Amino acid sequence: MAWRNHSTVTEFILLGLSMNPLNPHVQALLFVLFLGIYLLTLTGNLMMLLVIGADSHLHTPMYFFLSHLSFLDLCFSSVTVPKVLENFLSQKKTISVRGCLAQVFFLYVTAGTEACLLSVMAYDRYAAICHPLLYGQIMSKQLYMLLVWGSWGLGFLDAFINILLAMDLVFCEAQIIHHFSCEMPSILPLSCSDISRNIIVLLCSAFLHALGTFLLVFLSYARIISTILRMSSTSGRSKAFSTCSSHLTAVTLFYGSAVLRHLMPNSGSLVELIFSVQYSVITPMLNPLIYSLKNKEVKAAVRRTLEKCLQHIRCSSKDRRW
Template sequence: MAINNETRVTQFILLGLSSNPNVQIVFFLLLLVIYLLTVAGNLLILITIYVDSQLHSPMYFFLCNLSCLDLGFSTVAVPKFLVNFMSQSKTISFNDCIAQVFFLHFFGGTECFHLSLMAYDRYVAICYPLRYTMIMNKQACLLLVASTWVLGFIHALAQAFPATQLPFCGPNEINHFFCDAHPLSVLACSSTFISEIADMINSGILTLICFLVVSISYTYIISTVLKIRSAEGRQKAFSTCASHLLVVTLFFVPLVFMYMRPPVTLAGDKLISGFYTIITPVLNPFIYTLRNEKVKKAMKKLGGRTHMN
């Protein structure tokens, strides 16, 4: 389609991780197994918490929401990646590419805010145990979770909308396995310096806010836990936070590497991106179930009910 004597790109080619057919087969099988485990693990957490009334508390409500986010985050990138492994063209339309940018940042940004919310929840539970049920009541929990989705939506809009305004006249090969703001802007026909700096500031503010909330929450948590006299009490308090801290670390470290830096392309970008879009969503269910006795008991009970039926 000719626009202002330029040919507008209507689709892009995702180069993926490798062009070697044998390597692609190995990646396809490995990725398929990981994605199926991601779906099964997060659905199991959702079903377990829904069925067991003893898990109907703010902490597990937030865990349910995290599982929903992990499912969405992984599903935005992985199925298209799997299809491309088996396809000759490996193309994605312009509209689908922009949609992928939006939903990746929507689920990813929302998860950043949500992990901060989970840190605040642990802060209230440990520092103000007697007032916990009053502070984290049902209405407050719903409002807080809704706010993370709204903030994630705003962040995603700020990332995706500038990409729709860029002129693309070729080439159309994206050196990635999904569409993201920076790999896409590299292909633009005009200067993207200002838009990329704006994107970095947007992601930087999001990361900074979440980092501050998590840091302040855990500073107070550690200070409070160290004042507990019994070793058993300290161990129990720390164990309730260990899973969340591990998840936060696994999620935030790759994101900081990818988005809190000048807009340049590095050799390891695709592998780092694969970690937070593919690996982290499959690890989260295992991290929370392996370290949480209540969830493990509820899953065993659910397994017993299924076997009896």
């Protein structure tokens, strides 16, 4: 089953963002742009992980979910962007078949887990706003740990089933992938094997995964909006909206661009690439900004963490002088 069937074609050509390889200035500009985005993604998400881990005020279910979201965004971006950067500097825009399938697997794990996690975070906001007095009992440590690791488990299971079937495919058609990364809908047409089973499993898993997570988000926010509209206090409504605005923004960015991307045919069009860049490159960079700029608790925790670091530096410098 393993890799023996891949002897006909050993590598693919990724042309998604390299349609004009003769213009080195465009390649250099895109390299700098994507490198800047990637560095901002690493910095922002590592900062969120550091602040949440170091500040005891943020050791709550919501920030536990947020720390996993930051880790997922780090992984999600790191699966594709380093290869994109390499291709900008290389004449051969190639990726091995093994590397391509590995990229598909990790994309499915991270994207699938993130979809589950965003729906779990919506349920957390529902419990906090609709049942504030019972929130501690509803969102117990046992439950929120189960929800997070369940999200990881579902993401891994979805990826494992799809990639297990893809490992038996024989690739002997055109090697060109009109995309900047490997995705299952992009590589299936390159196979000369029977892909009907792969397509059925892909559609079923994507439909169940997307529908299940989106339905939980939709139902949670339907109850949240209903509860907010019944509040008599204007300040209470404003505070409740503010509590879930960051998460709602993250959900809209992720689901909106991902759904639009996968509803489009795999033609390598500019619009398709823009939506792909949005959900796999831009959104992981924006999430820490969304949660830090619109959240007073995170901003206060960042200040406390920076003050602790500065104090530690000052103490270290005094010790060296003595």
